Amino acid sequence: MRRAVLAIDEGTTGTRAAWVTETGEVGGLHYQRLSVASPRAGVVEQSAAEILDSTLSVLRAAYASAVDNGLEITSVSIAAQRATATLWDAVTGQPLAPSMVWQDSRHSAELASLAGVWDQRLWPSIGRPTGVRSVYLWAKHQLEDPDHPEVKQAFSAGRLVFGTVDTWLLWNLSRETTPMVGATNATSSGSYLLGEHAYRYDYIDELGFPRELLPQLRDDVGDFGTLRPEILGPELPIHVAIGDQHAGIVGLGAVSAGQAMCVHGTGSFVDLNVGEVVPENTGRHEGALSLVAWRAAARSMYSVETFTATTGSVVDWLVNTLRLFDSAEQLSELAGRGGHSRAVSIPALTGVRMPQVHTGVGALIGGLSTATTREDVAYSVLAGIAHSVTWCLEANEDVAGLRADQVIVGGGLSKSEPLIQLQADLTGVPFLRYHDTDKASLRGAAFLAGVHTGMWADLAEAKSTLGTPDVFEPRISDAEREDRRGDWRVRVKAEIELADARVSHNSQDFRRDRKERAV
Template sequence: MTRRGILAVDEGSTGTRAAVVGEDGVCGPSFYTAIDVVHPEPSRVEQDAEQLLRHTVDVARQAVAWARENDVEIVGMSVCTQRATAILWDRETGRPLAPAVVWQDTRYAAELAKLAPDWDPVLWAGTGRPVGTRAPFLWAARQLDQLGVPADRVLFGSVDTWLVWHLSGRERYAISATNAVAFGGYRLREHAWDQEWLERLGFPVELAPPPLDDDGDFGYTDPDLLGIRVPIAAVMGDQHASLIALGALTPGQGTCVHGTGTFVGALVGDEPPDGLGELDGVLCLVGWRSAGHSRFSLEAYTSTTGSALRWLTEDLGLFGSAAEISALAAAQPSSETTWFVPTLAGLRTPVLRPDARGLLVGLSLATTREVLARVVLDGIAHAVSDTVDALRATMKRPMTHLRAGGGLAASDALLQSQADFAGVPIERVADSATASLRGAAYLAGTRLGLWPSLGDAVGHQKPGEVFEPRLPEDDRRELRARWQDVLATSLS
């Protein structure tokens, strides 16, 4: 019998991959190619939108070829992308009008900070996030002023808008809800843009891409481009797709994705929580939107986790690899006198301090490499636990389970410390590298009838190793209080 599957594409910040996710929920071979990221100035981060498209088509064709060779019928396509990277292009030529501005770009941070006192309360209430340090609509408005291109020739959107427009044979122009919410200016309850905010940024409201459900009508793939004509059945932001794949389908369930930094997310339910903006760095998002109904989530980010280990190994040369740090830490108990605060690129949660710097204290002649390895992992675990605490406080419910993936999730020592400090069981998922790829495919497959529900799709996954908290609750609270004192010292 011919098997069925979803052609899944994951266009990330540094690379694009594609694979076919079968109706057994398993991901086939992953085809990958790297993408260039350019830093013309310290505050500017850019990419070539044509390269994004070219590499996406490239890996997708490889996955289609694999499906043909292995008798897998592709019945639909899903796309997940990096969020909040913005692209302007000419609808007649299909060519970009400027380099894509990447989500890490902060060229307008100082200007946006001046708007924050008046606009933060408005945006928190309607969009679930503050003014922040980037605004794709402001960038686009400035570009339009400089380019002088007639408005009827301009198209604008995020990476998913750009890719879907091309993949559908230039038939579908839209932005998925989970990518729209990351753009800023997307009103959570109305599923629409905040016109007053866009006008304040000088952006013509009529040029904003129409928001669609994540499993909405994104057209069909262009057979001249990919060799197949199937529905583009789901389009999502990458972290939102991971939320699905890692199984956060019930309010209170959370995910922890370790990369250069670490995203912690949790499903909230059918309504955004009250009190948004009371804790720095906790954003309310659309977890996913399907059949006209949004499921809301919270998200917080620790900026220096995997990058801290890269700094210690590649830049300072103190350790040979992240695996060595984990192995050394595993044989060493947590220190009560030596602490590492990994705020090497600022702090977001529990307080927003972009100027914060890292701290290593309590050193003595008795400090060994093993001790240093242990306190580094414990410092990362404490920082990530701060985001877990902030999410729990905002959604006013316990976090019942936390599923972890990404590079650092390979460390037993780190995950055990996270479980101890956060006081919540942590499950290391079996296949985290393809989580965002699979999550979008699960949503697409559910729409197309491969699975009766998202729960059925996720249920195909093998259970991972679970790290249960070992610290008694009183000891955990005391340790976390001491960490907060050390963090406060570092900020002073």
Template sequence: MLKSHVMVIDEGTTGTRALIFDQGLNIVAQSYEEFTQYTPSEERVEHDAEEIYEKSMKHCKLAMEQAGLTAADIAAIGITNQRATSVVWDKATGKPLYKAIVWQDSRTGPRCAELNASEWGEKAKKATGWTIAPVYSSLSLEWLLKNVPEVKEKVDRGEALFGTIDTWLVWKMTGGRTHAISYSNASVTGSLNLETGEWYKEFLDYLGVPVSIYPNVTDDSGDYGMTEPGLFGGPIQIGGCIADQHAALYAQGCRTAGTAKLTNGTGSFLDVNIGEKCVVLDGGINTVIAWRIKGRTQYAMEGYAAVTGSAIQWLRDGLNIIQKSGESETLARSVENSNGIYFVPALTGLGAPYWDPFARGMIIGISRGTTKAHICRATLEAIAFSIKDITDSIGAYTKTAMTNVKIDGGASRNNLLAQFFADILDCRVDRPASVEATSLGAAEMAGLFAGLWQESDFDKAVEYDATFTCQITDENRSQRYSDWQEAVKRSSNWIRH
């Protein structure tokens, strides 16, 4: 029987989704569930890696059942994931030695400040493409080695392994036979030398983190081994792993230099393809490996705002001013403007281009006339302002203004937010009919390896259902953005006071 389907595990920051694509790149089944967010203190965000694995397998089986497929029908599995979240486990028992430290976690903020003030600030940025920040997996590992005796003991004995969530899932699914990470994920750990494509041993030695616990770096569309036969009723090839933002960049057709996409999920990530030459900028914009296919590496510049979609979740779960995230658009539309309210959603610090782990969230401009609708509208506007911070920084390097951006991710369904992007960025915003670009990119990586598709098959894979253009004046935009920048200044460096 012809294997004509690809299964994808889309491992987000708040939940796991399994999807099955047919040969026409259509989603024929999907299953989703949130997993537990552990926040033992304000600066810490953790996940249970075992829970993630178990729920991932559960929903893969549910998706297969929903589609009426067996392992014999599936050509390959593709994995896309939440990037720099770090897991350390016992390689004999397969048990995690500590909760996974999530990319949003900021416990290493003081250590980052210390390193950035030393020679390593510039050296590490030039080598890794990343400003030293809490998102660095290498610093999470340093913290674990210094603070969790069992981790240090196992690492010293050569009995522990490290990986991001893609590495962890592959290792578990292959029964411990494959310990690998994709180039895209490796480039976001703050542990990879972008020029050499090898682990940045000089920096890791300085931190006291042994390279021996790191996985093998593998092409994003590549051989990650076969799943254990008993897992899905027969072995299935794992043919691709790609970091979530990079997967969306690929799927949105941004496969040539100068093309860009904006993914709006828990955070918002702007990625601009810069081609096959590695360029590292000074300042707050990062350089990443977009993907590596058949030995050819494509690079991208990236900036992200860590708390955007999760700011809407905070309106729901923290302030309780909406019952469902989808209600944010209706509530925000109930007022004509934010009535002078600015919300800086630095709930875990500020990301690009500021990289300030000590900033904290701030709502300013409150008056007696302020309502929950104004706060809700200001939250959506803040997402757009956060992205303008990034586009302006990239524009300063490229010397060109962004004229078009393709958006995806769950929050992109919000028409008011999409319009804010067009207004604040002063560009055309295209939204695909399906905002599951991340999953599609992972499917394409796996399908390429399995020989199911050629890259040319992807040119018409994305159909756009809406386009948004700027509806405000230059003067209005300039004034509002100036006020936003002033609000950001007031929120910065807060918890050092």
């Protein structure tokens, strides 16, 4: 009988489950869409009950497929969206408030007021600054919210449970009811000591979060109990609970130090595997975060992560809103024939993150002339994405003190060969593309569970099931690479200066208006 792992990938906009065999085959894939609400500016929420219901639905469907295919399921693994927080009642099992999604920024001003005192203390220890959202600060405010008195009542009665999505799912799926959180999800929550596998209690106390609500810290790989029998029947062991982005690192095959992952979705994430050493220059770049890549057998692998927020969404905007192109595929095909003008693009619909985090910079397509063609515009769009990825990778290397020797690419835009070639040319690093990259998080969670149970000897053997990748080698000279990168970055810095000047001018106008009204 063929062995397989049952894998869950609980994302922000949808939940998937599938089985992954010892040959790396992914099958029985089922998906259920999730709703995301934004009732007011800065607030992004989801229903934890809906998340659980969708998880149970796709898990049962994937398991039924495994049975139909005669597979022996050895364990269950969970990859979950990071830094989305939930509060629930331990007696009723019901959520007590809408979950705060990782995109939420309602408490950004309060966190900014802490930055001056805390950022320089947090960077070297937890790998990130105060940021724009905190699961702990959100929970503290929920405890004080008059619109949700049941939260405070449950806390006073000792019935309140807090956790991120992995904690919520484990509490509901496993017979083990101790609230648990894996290292990667704790890392993303913003108060996890990277080198110690422990909470940073003084910062949590500063945020006003009760320590007794903290979930128990666990490795991402280990014993998370067994499935409750009413879910599938058999009490299958749960061996992995990991952040989805981290599962993607493993599932794409970036399992050794010096390998990087680039995933193109709504935005483009770049993660550099650093190995078993905490990145040496954490905090050097505001937009580069140091993380636990995954943790197993009491040993952590580390990574540095950067991202550009609106790359896939820029392509979607050009196709569906401006209707300049019929599809992403057409844009890519046209780009393959462009590049003969000075057209330039910056994919910054919500600002830039390199060389600094600056939300005042807008997206740009410029440098146009009467000689500019549609093909040139398409090329500039993909080049802007490739430049953004290049700057991200360079920042990762700077923070890690380590050069990337290859980048493994995945996600929707990885289908564009002109884009991947541009990325290889501008970074000077080979780019690899395996098949079925859209299933990377499912595979990564399954790989970790399979190694734990002996399905594979190690992650290198699990990775071998991915097959032979397409390889995109750099084709331009070092001199041309430096010239092209330099020209594009000059334009980005000019846009930052313009945005700063605009803010300064508006501030002066505001002060003058106040003075005139006072007179």
